[in-house]
Amino acid sequence: MNKKWLITWNTVCTLILLLSILIPSTGAFASDRHLSDEYIDIIVRYLDEVPDEEDLDPDFKNVRTMTLMPVQLMTVPASSIKDISQMENVRRVTYDQEMTTTQSGQNEFIYSDDWNQDMIGTFDAWEEGYTGENIRVAVLDTGFYNHEEITYAGGYSIFGEDHTEGPDSWDNDHDGHGTHVSSIIGAHQYTRAQGVAPGVDLFGVKIYHSAEGNRTNASSLMEGLQWAIENDMDIITISSGYPSHSEDIYEMIQQASRNGIMIVAASGNMTENKTEIDFPAAYEEVIAVSSVDQNQHHVEDSMIAEQNELAAPGRSILGLNNQPGDYTTMSGTSQATPHVAGIAALLMQKYPNETAGQIRARMIQKARDLGQDGRDELYGYGLVHFLEEVVPEPEPVEEDEETPEETPDDSLEENGEEPQEPVDEDDSASDETEDLQTPDDVTEEAPDNEEPQEDTDGEDAESDDEDDQVEDSEPDDTEEEEDQAPLQTTVWIRPSDTNGIATIDDDDILAVADSGVLAISFDSTLNHIQNVSLTSDQIDLIRERNITLLIARLDMEWVIPAGNFQAGNAFLSFESLDTPMEYSEVAKSDLIDFSIEQDGEMITAFPEEMAYRFFTDEPELNQDSLYQWNAAQEEWVLSGETYTNGGVVANTASVGxxxxxxxxxxxxxxxxxxEDSEPEDVEDLLPDEETTLEEEDETDSSDTTSSSFGQSDGELPVVLVGAVVILTSVGGGFYFFGGKSKQ
Incomplete structure (x- = not known):
């Protein structure tokens, strides 16, 4: 036996063993590779100039350019997200969220046609001559049927001829939700489902496509808000919500607020899987509305949150349906919200010189305090009402101290109306308490309203039983709508180059939802940057909000869970090594050294695994693997052989x-x-006389295979097979490497 024959035999054995182990692993992860025909909806925020839509990749669909912000909305292949984020003029890329209406039920019965109007002082406003005349109100919803008992001043649909789902006119209410919500505000006076402010200029803005039912993208709200801002609305009402903060949508909300527009939004309906307030109601610029029933009790599925500001009727509310001459009752914070918008319109007409902020302060002052004294999580400041409430003197002082923007007293004094208003409204409130015939007096002037009242005879006596029935049935409807939990939010950003070190803004972190992912993306112009610096405050934000970091270069990606950071500033390093290491001449990638330094100290032990993904030329086809250098043993150790989205992945709780x-x-x-280090005497490689050829071959094969993977004798098959089993159970791939697929 000669030396050449031994080397050949060892190589063949090694190859057979490798193929027997690695081929099953390849099959296990074949389904994890990205499919290029999967499209997702994204929001692209630019630094300044927005590219022309015709200059974008023709594969990008449904591109819409905002006029008030450097933002484009688009539907793109998931594989292009990283490339888009690496464009020099791109500030960040976020995945669009799903937004739904906040209706919790539809009922076949009503208590009486006007109980909700009576509860909030609608008829008192009408007696004073206020119906919301000349106040421009935009309702952002599913569509608006041209029912004969409501008149729209205009409308707009964000779904034009070039939309991927096709055009969808604003007056096509495929769901009925938008028609019902708008009728609570502006249905004709003295009709069965008369609105709170029937004199308003009502505009319907369709942000839900008929192909998607009562679900749409949160970015659709941006388009609706932009239209309302550009068309000088006084009030925007939103009976919809989405689960997580979006920096781009928030900036549009702020723009509307700066333009003096009042925004009213539903706080949402609770389920077992949903216990936090919806956005945009969670923003301080927005009046968040909760729901009460006919007895002014908190509706059990109305969201409980500290951001709740006002409560309004939201249980079994009569309104117009999307059929000729038809009515329906619906429940939810969706129905409570337009009551608040309607009262705001009445007060804006009464006090035409006051700003939206001053009207908001008036509404807080006039609210009927329910539940705990002052503001609470169920009712906010209380039930919305047109009239001033007679309360003991200490209570208004407490409410004034809690007013978020300005005290109601200040706003009243500015207009010189404080001395007169309490006299008129207190008298009206007293009349309302002593004589409950005021609504009837109004309806007697309109014979058309008598018939609907006859339809509801006898129902008041059954209202309590029916109320219980609704409580049992409505949450089930909501739970069906909440079956699919929203995906975690991922935000892609391009970092700033600060003296050769990558830095990010605090706003970039704030743009990510809790438990979301912040992807810091490096394009080819940032190849010289191999470090990211994070301040201690930024690390605190990342840890408090459980934000995962993704360092994304053209050749690799590094995923760091929030739990791997300690308090203090952090310096992340991912440097390509120029100094050769053992066998680096056959490496398929750069040798990249990863490290995390915090407050000047290198961190080497981590509580959670990190993911490393390297991109090379067809790694799965070539059966390439990811190795980590073991400095103690001075050898390369197999770290990962999972293939996802064109890369090979390793998961480990270490750096190196x-x-x-x-x-x-x-x-x-x-x-x-x-071979180079062995003695020239071939006899030194031969076995002892008592060793059989078969034993010698088995030993040589085992030794060669072990050294190839940096393992001790005999351990390789167990370790590799174990890794394949573990990785197969995980399934490969990462949720943050893609977005929500369009179905």
Missing amino acids: TFAVFNPNELASAILSGS
Whole structure:
């Protein structure tokens, strides 16, 4: 037996063993590779100039350019997200969220047609001559049927001829939700479902496409808000919500607020899987509305949140349906919200010189305090009402101290109306308490309203029983709508180059939802940057909000869970090594050294695994693997052989130097190195006389295979098979490497 024959035999054995182990692993992850025909909806925020839509990739669909912000909305292949984020003029890329209406039920019965109007002082406003005349109100919803008992001043649909789902006119209410909500505000006076402010100029803005039912993208709200701002609305009402903060939508909300527009939004309906207030109601610029029933009790599925500001009727509310001459009753914070918008319109007409902020302060002052004294999580400041409430003197002082923007007293004094208003409204309130015939007096002037009242005879006596029935049935409807939990929010940003070190803004972190992912993306112009610096405050934000970091370069991605950071500033390093290491000449990638330094101290032990993904030329086809350098043993150790989205992935709770090798090429390099170091005397490689050829072959094969993977004798098969089993159970791939697929 000669030396050449031994080397050949060892190489063949190694190859057979590798193929027997690695081929099953390849099949296990074949389904995890990205499918190029999957499209997702994104929001792209630019630094300044927005590119022309015709200059974008023709594969990008449904591109819409905002006029008030440097933002484009689009539907793109998931594989293009990283490339878009690396464009020099792109500030960040966020995945669009799903937004739904906040209706919790539809009922076949009503208590009486006007109980909700009576509860909030609508008829008192009408007696004073206020119906919301000349107040421009935009309702952002599912569509608006041209029912004969409501008149729209105009409308707009964000779904034009070029939309991927096709055009969808604003007056096509495929769901009925938008028609019902708008009728609570502006249905004709003295009709059965008369609105709170029937004199308003009502505009319907369709942001839900008929193809999607009562679900739409949160970015659709941006388009609706933009239209309302550009068309000088006084009030915007939103009976919809989405689960997580969006910096781009929030900036549009702020723009509307700066333009003096009042925004009213539903706080949402609770389910077992949903216990936090919806956005945009959670923003301080927005009046968040909760729901009460006919007895002024908190509706059990109305969202409980500290941001709640006002409560309004939201249980079994009569309104117009999307059929000729038809009515329906619906429940939810969706129905409570337009009551608040209607009262705001009445007060804006009464006090035409006051700002939206001053009207908001008036509404807080006039609210009927329910539940705990002052503002609480169920009712906010209380039930919305047109009239001033007679309360003991200490209570208005407490409410004034809690007013978020300005005290109601200040706003009243500015207009010189404080001395007169309490006299008129207190008298009206007293009349309302002593004589409940005021609504009837109004309806007697309109014979058309008598018939609907006859339809509801006898129902008041059954209202309590029916109320219980609704409580039992409505949450089930909501739970069906909440079956699919929203995906975690991922925000892609391009970092700033600060003296050769990447830095990010605090706003970039704030743009990410809790438990979301912040992807810091480096394009080819940032190849010289191999470090990211984070301040201690930024680390605190990341830890408090459980934000995962994704360092994304053209050749690799590094995922760091929030739990791996300690308090203090952090310095993340991912440097490509220029100094050769053992067998680096056969590496398929750069040798990249990863490290995390906090407050000047290198961190080496981490509580959670991090993910490393390297991109090379067809790694799965070539059966390449990711290795980590073991400094103690001075050898490359197999770290990962999972293939996802064109890369090879390793998961480990350590940092260090990583590189991609082909196992066969690495084994050959190791054998070549061993050959160079062996003695020239071939007899030294031969076995002892008592050793059989079969035993010698088995030993050589085992030794060669172990050294190829940096393992001790005999351990390789167990370790590799164990890794394949574990990775197969995980399933491969990461949620943050893609977005929500369009179905």
